[in-house]
Amino acid sequence: METVKITIDNKVIEVAKGTTILKAAKEAGIHIPTLCYLHLRDLNIENKPAGCRICVVEVEGRRNLAPACVTECLDGMVINTHNIRVLNSRKTVLELILSDHPTDCLICAKNGDCELQTMAQEFGVRKIHYEGEQSTYREDTSPAIIRDVDKCIMCRRCEMMCNEVQTVGVLSAVNRGFMSVVAPAFEMNLDHSECTYCGQCVAVCPTGALTEVDHTNQVIRALADPTKTVVVQTAPAVRAALGEEFGMEPGTLVTGKLAAALRRLGFNYVFDTDFAADLTIMEEGTELLDRLTRHLNGDKDVPLPILTSCCPGWVNFFEHQFPDMRDIPSTARSPQQMFGAIAKTYFAEKIGVKRDDMVVVSIMPCLAKKYECQREEFATDGNPDVDFSISTRELAHLIKQSNINFNDLEDEDFDNPLGESTGAAVIFGTTGGVIEAAVRTAYEVHTGKKLEKVDFEELRGMDFIREATIDFNGLPIRIGIAHGLGNARKLLQDIKDGKSSFHAIEIMACPGGCIGGGGQPLHHGDSSILKARQKAIYREDAGKTIRKSHENPYIIQLYEEFLGKPMSEKSHHLLHTHYFDKSKEIKVVE
């Protein structure tokens, strides 16, 4: 490996040829502040438009200051990262950015969690010396995401995520100069575009330009209504990340405190989405085996591979981009929706509450879930199965507002009968988890044999596209896994081109899976947080006594008392769905 020698802040170091000053500085233990730069190392995602000019450094012999994020180290370079000239320039740049930024930090959704705000604090900005016109734009509210581009600093992270990682391609920089904004085509609103609401743009936005629609007030209103029975369900990925909002180390499991906090907030029943995840495995696993058996018996028309369908961002993606393939994904609804359907029928009957008097709230790591629960097909006579979905971040705010000391809460359990779950259910929160859970059940049901080892390491990891072959007692089952919509696209294109040899594929829209969802505590570019959350998920699974969905006693009870068996008519009606063609059509007129 060729190296170059540079002097940085009087330190002489040797780095690989092609290393940028920013990365070299990191190796030397020198911190250079950045704003538009983003590097999710463990996911190989990098954004370096060199647009903000915050990371400028002085390079001897070069007249202008150089942006460290893109300037490559050359042999013999002498660099100074924080002399007076550099510090003054950085502060000036920041003041210029702030001179065209709304000053409503006090009421902004990102107050306390904003990279621009933090930088203004760190740089000690006390006066903005530049006055001028303020750029203004209309606010765009969609079912899940709010665009307030007055606060946009044109860092282009959202554009990079949407175009390069997710390949949805909704956002682009439009217009020019002072008038430039990041917007959808023709500056239409997000809800008219092909946006999947995956929320990855929100997850990387450094300011309050992209935030989630806040449903906290609706939840508070429901809790305050004495005529309503308010039921809450919470997704697996939430328990592996919520603690971060209260100062805990990433990867701390807070399941017990989460249940306790929800009870303190006043929810009548504190249930677990994981219960519904076990239910999803029962239905989807049966569907997988049904298709597989028909295929092995010579049926040429049965659609394979079967694709998982619990991710609404992913569902939105194929409805828009691959609508002619919409009979390939599983017809099973997502755990969130299955929970709502069961809560408002089976459970409501059990406790003698009318459907209209029950409010189902979900706590999700996801912003697309806000859109999903509003889908028309998930309602009965206008009453939705799930009324509101709030994100991990919104729940943290709600807990803080309610004067609950989260860190000191004693662990509590979820209520029954919709609160018991297995290890297979909790791994839904990470990439590879849904299919591993499905395999644990499908294997035993198909072969009739007990699994000696329930851990399928070959399905785990962070690589964007993974494959494995699982031996079902002599029958090789080919599994594919993709996370990040750009990678889902690759696998879908293979299926379209007839090149796919998989039997089942798990797809998650967000890099890392749900643990990296758009509603999770912001990682601000540190991908090690995602790895820590993933480890926590598998740790919770390993610690459970029951680790296979079909062994969940409350699931068995639900089928005996209410549903009959998987894919029964009742199951079909409540727990399955169909998909729609949402693509644009080029109609030719004479």
Next chain:
Amino acid sequence: MANIKLSAEKLDELKAICKSFKNDKGELINVLHKAQGLFGYLPAEVQEVIAKELSVSVAHVYGVVSFYSFFTMLPKGEYPVSICLGTACYVRGAEKVIDEFKRILNINVGETSPDGKFSLACLRCVGACGLAPVVLVGEKVYGRVAPDGVKDIVAEYTK
């Protein structure tokens, strides 16, 4: 979600333009240039087709169209009116001429009249400073235009 409508003939010509550049996404600007030549402007439908043919997002195409002032999403009028704002014309009262055109045609600069007859644009110096203020309607040059002469110019085209 928009359903796109184009005449079959024009659609084929547009696809042929893309093909002539090998559907290379690096040739987006050239493709847009030719497409504007074909249609007179770049409506949303045309941008959607180009996006599909070149395998880029329509947001990206729109980003390029909105960046360059040459590309327009509004059809130009049958009689495009351009008023020179170069130094000589400016000091000889070009602004008052613009105001009068705006008043008579009832449109703003950059817009096209609803009946599609007139559109209004401003130009940088066209080099006919001896004739300031200068107005172009299509290719025809009008010199020494005064505000009260505007209505006569417009009348030439509304007969």
